[in-house]
Amino acid sequence: MNSVPEPCVFIVDDDDDIRTSLSRALRTRGYLTETFSSATDFLDACGPDQSGCLILDYGMPGMSGLELQELLVTRGYSLPVIFITGHGGVPESVRAMKLGAIDFLEKPFRQEVLIKQIDAALELDAQGRRGRDRARNAKERFEKLTDREKEIAEILVSNPSSASSKDVARHLDISPRTVDHHRARILEKLRVNSVAELVDLCISTKLFEKP
């Protein structure tokens, strides 16, 4: 679809009554909701950029909740998932949590628990979204460095304790002054004030992690 600016609670459950009542209860409380009766309907309608969270029924005909969750992870969806199930088995819940589910709620559940998890999920989604934004910015800025600057930045980040200009100059067989110059350019281009900030940026955005 399109990117929804407001975070939305997506509900996927094959039971009409559940969808109706759940959606109504959440809307009453001021959430934006959207409901789908099957996993495939949801996949058809929503892309990976959706913001919000997903309330997913565990047992559904066709594609099950767990299968959908796996697919979402594979396709790079970032929506946090809250499972709801009629008969929560321990093995299933473990599997779901491993794949990053917020919670595995057994029907019927207390409404405050659900609300709490939805809020947590939305917060997580928002955080994730923010983090992803920062990383993307960092990446964009990083791409503006020259190759030599990228090389020096990587050395600085990978070994911050022995990242004096001399060390680096010796390592690269160039003059320490040149290294200093490059370092100043790197900090300026990446909009950080110190090497410590540089290291933090790179780690938090996973800048050097190979996909």
Place this chain on the structure above:
Amino acid sequence: MRISLGMVLALCLAGLQFIAVTIVVFSSFLTSEKVLLTHARDLLSDVGTNTIEHSKGFLKPARGAAELATRLAESEVISSDNFEQLEKLLFQQLQISPQFAGVFYGDQTGNFVYVMRSGGPGPFRSKMIMWKEGDRFTDLIWRDNSYSIVEQRNDPSDTYDPRSRPWYQTASDQQGSIWTDPYIFFTSQTPGITAASPVFDTLGNLRGVVGVDIEIDAISEFLSRLNVGKSGSALILNRNGDVIAHPNQELIRTRNADGTFRFVNISEIGDPVARAAFGHLKNATDLSVDREISSRFDYGGSTYVSTVMPVISEELPWTIAVYAPEADFTGQIKANRTQNVWIAATIALISGIFGLVLANYIHKPVRAFAVRSSLVSQGEVSASEPLPNTYRELERANKTLVQAIAERKKSEAEFGRTFDLASRGMAQMQAKTGQITRVNARFADMLGYTDAEILKLTAHDISHPDDPVAAFFFEDRGNTRSEYLHEKRLLRKDGGVIWVSENVIVIRDDAGTPLHAVVTVDDITERKASERKIQQLNWDLSHSSRVNAMGQMATSLAHELNQPLLAITQNMDSALFLLKENAGDIADLETILQETDNQAHRAGDIIKALRGFVKKDGAEKAEFDFEELLEQTLQLMRSEAKEHGVHITTAASGVDPVYGSRVQIAQVLVNLLRNAIEAIAEGGGDARQITLSASNIDNGVMIDVVDTGPGFDPTNDLFEQFETTKEDGMGLGLSICRTIVESHGGKLWYQTDENGHSRFCFTIPALVPKRAQEKLDEFSA
């Protein structure tokens, strides 16, 4: 009725002889008579034709003579007033024609020349009447054969005038040749006829008339010479019924009162036979027939045949009539025929007697054989005794008979022993009444009666009132059943009830009417008791199987229950929130509460279905709504299917109610559905589909469960107990299902459908009345 061989032989031999002879005689009798009659008629007809030709030939010269004379007179070869010359001419004519009696010529003035045969002084006489100047001279001249005058004299007293005579007037009136009617000549007193021809001058004026008299007694003589049979006669009748010719000339003349002669009429002739034959032919219309008329008549005790010929010609209006006694033609043959009949009768009699003797001879050995056979069958003569001299065929029949008798006696003895000593209860009972006529010790013992007591009872007396008695013991019309086999209860003398397996064999006569029945019974009371015990165990087993099924269902059922519960909590949350926030309106709240109520019922329904399923049932059967049961069962199974990602579709609408134990049928459905779900869960596949359909069939409902699973190994007997393909299964499910379905009178079977999918089908009978009707039919059939 059967006829004896001897009778048949006698009848055939004698009867055929008689019939053959009779046919031959009768046929020859008929044909010979017919041929003879035809012959007689032909003969009479020939006589008539002959007579006609003779008469014509006889009269022909007269006309020729008259016409010759006429031509001569007209040609003036002879001057008509030259009477001497005319006389000579007429004389010559008369002389050469012996049948002519006279030849004459008369003219307009009254002159007349008449030359005739005479008995007087000369053989010929001429009469000449001449008128000279008003005076009349009559001369009579007798001449001899050479025309010489023998005597001559005048006859002044003669008053004869030719012009007044009928022949003259008729000829002049008709202006041509004529014949007069026959008449008796005055002079000769013989019958005769006159031919006359007018003579004209060159201007065509009549000058006179030439005439010839012919004596026709010659015709009578001809008739007397004719042979008409042995004693038949031919006669000639004139158109007025006068007999003008008859074999006996004397009969045709009669004298008038004035002494002149005339012909006798046919009705007065002295020939009585002719009178009888032709007396009715009195006038011209009777006589002028235009074809032969043949007839038969009786006279004086004899039969005659007669023929009347057509009139000879217009000028000669004569009719020839012929008659003859039939005996002349057929007498001999009739005599011969009578003789033949006698001979034939004698032959028939003799050959008939011979036939009887022969029949008796042929039949004798057969009779002896029959007598012997009946003696053998009564046991008075031993079958092994030698056979009297007889035919080869009978000898063979005897051999077979002797064997059959021996075997029958043997089997009778054996049957009697078998009957009496059999370890099974046996009884013989009469048709319709069911009267017990014979029992063995075992039978009496089984029911606790003595032989004497039980022989007073009927099949109805010893049957349990609720159990069927074979139709044979009621109205058995049109029934051809020869065996009944059923299990039923019998009543003991002490009031006890025993279960027996009863086999009724019906003995019928050739026409199919039942005579009696041989009833064999086995006491199966114990077997019945153990069957009941087994059934009880089966019920227990099916119950525990259901409880077990319940356990398997528990988790998915919990889910199924949790669904509405969740919906309820969500709705309650919404409602409470709205109330708390004082937001929303009444309508919103109402909708929410309404839905909550629905959800609560949904949960209730599931629990109801559940309770219905686990209920320990006594297998009480009742009519119930099958569609409702189907819906409940699906409610129980839906979550389990969902859990395995299986979709269940149903096709059942308008299904009739069925009769049976609701909980047990539900168990069958659950079992089949679970099997299908498990088959799909294990076998995978993409379709993951179960199709459950129910449809009405004759007397019930058929249910199909088709799954898209991998199917079964056909070598496995799926319905055998402890036969299972599941790791944790006991192999009881399908076996219990089949027991349940069959105890309902239905069937459960497995097959592979056209797409290779597993398909389980079972049938459940319909309404109670139908079922009951069926049961009734079964027993009365």
